[in-house]
Amino acid sequence: MSKEVESRGRVPDELRRERAGARVPDSNAVPIQATRELLRIVRAAQPIPRVAVARRLGVHRRRITVLVKPLIDSGILREGAPDPAIVRRVGRPAIGLSLKSETEFLIGINIGVSQMRLGAAMVDGTLLAEESIPTPREANAALSEIRTWIQKQTARFADRELVVVGISVAGPTDVEHGKLLYAPHLGWRDVAIAERLNIHAKVLVENNATAAAVYEAQRRRARSTTRNAGDFVLVRAGTGIGVGLVIDGEVYRGTTGPDIAGEFGHMTIVAGGKQCSCGNFGCWERYASTMSAVELYSGDRSRASFRSVMTFDEIVSRASAGERRAQTTLERVGTHLGIGIGNVICGLGVPDVVLSGDLLRAWKFIQEPARTAIAMSLCGKLSRWSLEAGDSRGSELGGALEVAIEYYLSLLAAKKVAA
Numbered sequence: 001m002s003k004e005v006e007s008r009g010r011v012p013d014e015l016r017r018e019r020a021g022a023r024v025p026d027s028n029a030v031p032i033q034a035t036r037e038l039l040r041i042v043r044a045a046q047p048i049p050r051v052a053v054a055r056r057l058g059v060h061r062r063r064i065t066v067l068v069k070p071l072i073d074s075g076i077l078r079e080g081a082p083d084p085a086i087v088r089r090v091g092r093p094a095i096g097l098s099l100k101s102e103t104e105f106l107i108g109i110n111i112g113v114s115q116m117r118l119g120a121a122m123v124d125g126t127l128l129a130e131e132s133i134p135t136p137r138e139a140n141a142a143l144s145e146i147r148t149w150i151q152k153q154t155a156r157f158a159d160r161e162l163v164v165v166g167i168s169v170a171g172p173t174d175v176e177h178g179k180l181l182y183a184p185h186l187g188w189r190d191v192a193i194a195e196r197l198n199i200h201a202k203v204l205v206e207n208n209a210t211a212a213a214v215y216e217a218q219r220r221r222a223r224s225t226t227r228n229a230g231d232f233v234l235v236r237a238g239t240g241i242g243v244g245l246v247i248d249g250e251v252y253r254g255t256t257g258p259d260i261a262g263e264f265g266h267m268t269i270v271a272g273g274k275q276c277s278c279g280n281f282g283c284w285e286r287y288a289s290t291m292s293a294v295e296l297y298s299g300d301r302s303r304a305s306f307r308s309v310m311t312f313d314e315i316v317s318r319a320s321a322g323e324r325r326a327q328t329t330l331e332r333v334g335t336h337l338g339i340g341i342g343n344v345i346c347g348l349g350v351p352d353v354v355l356s357g358d359l360l361r362a363w364k365f366i367q368e369p370a371r372t373a374i375a376m377s378l379c380g381k382l383s384r385w386s387l388e389a390g391d392s393r394g395s396e397l398g399g400a401l402e403v404a405i406e407y408y409l410s411l412l413a414a415k416k417v418a419a
């Protein structure tokens with residue numbers, strides 16, 4: 001993929017130009033990408049000593065001095081003794097770099113099928129406020145609730161500036177223009193969210209599988225000793241299924257037009273199968289989502305009626321209590337999940353898969369059938385692969401906030417280097 005493509009919609013113009021190969025004005029200039037990687041590592045592992053940052057970036061300590069100085073001078077980073085509570089908890093060395101986060105805040109909003117999760121956080125991810133409200137059926141009503149909530153937080157944290165709002169929703173989006181293209185489970189189409197909110201902050205609208213992938217990439221940076229989060233596929237399975245792809249630490253979102261990469265939930269796995277909300281038949285998410293588990297458990301009753309008699313969580317409780325019918329249901333969902341994951345691994349050539357979303361609650365029952373199905377696929381036989389459980393917060397508020405933080409760090413890196 002081209003450098004232009006991998007950065008589209010995710011980063012400020014300055015970084016996009018640098019990655020597309022625009023000439024750096026002089027050889028001593030600090031590349032935006034290096035500053036961005038440094039900020040990401042500090043955000044994930046703060047407080048972190050300079051020597052550890054140098055090791056992870058694979059550069060000499062002198063280079064770190066060049067990168068860090070303008071960030072400290074302009075009040076983006078601080079260096080010193082960390083919070084004593086952190087030392088007690090993780091026993092880190094006393095001196096480290098961390099993000100200064102006294103003057104700004106960010107908002108993350110996950111629009112789920114039944115709940116909207118809204119949160120405000122500092123640049124380092126520390127939560128300032130969090131709330132869940134039922135998702136209104138109409139997009140207009142939802143936008144009006146969101147706008148009111150944002151105004152409330154802006155007034156509440158008046159000593160801080162709201163810099164970025166990250167919104168995650170299940171369906172293809174146009175991140176850069178802050179648009180939702182289609183959310184089949186909500187029945188919303190072409191909603192110009194950023195334009196309609198009309199606030200003085202950048203608004204990003206991200207597919208929630210991609211948001212969960214951004215969140216997992218951050219978690220990987222937090223626990224790794226390497227430069228970036230590497231390559232992995234994130235499968236978010238809840239009411240529907242979405243896939244996020246991270247290559248060399250960067251989210252991949254397709255080559256042109258809207259950000260539609262990862263819509264594997266609507267690949268056909270059963271010819272002439274059950275009808276999907278997208279209008280097609282036999283889509284993967286009709287067989288490996290929480291909704292499909294409810295449907296399978298409830299037999300042939302209509303979709304409207306089974307929803308009221310049984311929830312996915314009840315099926316998981318029954319399976320945990322030893323009910324065979326519930327266990328078989330979840331095992332069949334696990335098999336279908338694995339069949340689809342085998343296809344995704346074959347199609348993308350990325351063998352490490354992280355599962356996120358509400359389906360995780362049945363991890364105990366679905367993981368073995370899923371592994372068996374992956375192992376049966378051609379690529380499962382040819383290549384090493386892995387399937388692990390992610391953090392469920394990634395497909396909820398955590399992912400939406402991380403999208404905002406990630407963009408803001410890129411913005412800081414671009415401004416600092418341009419200054």
Ligand SMILES: [Zn+2]
Binds near residue numbers: 265266267277278279
């Ligand atoms: Zn479909």
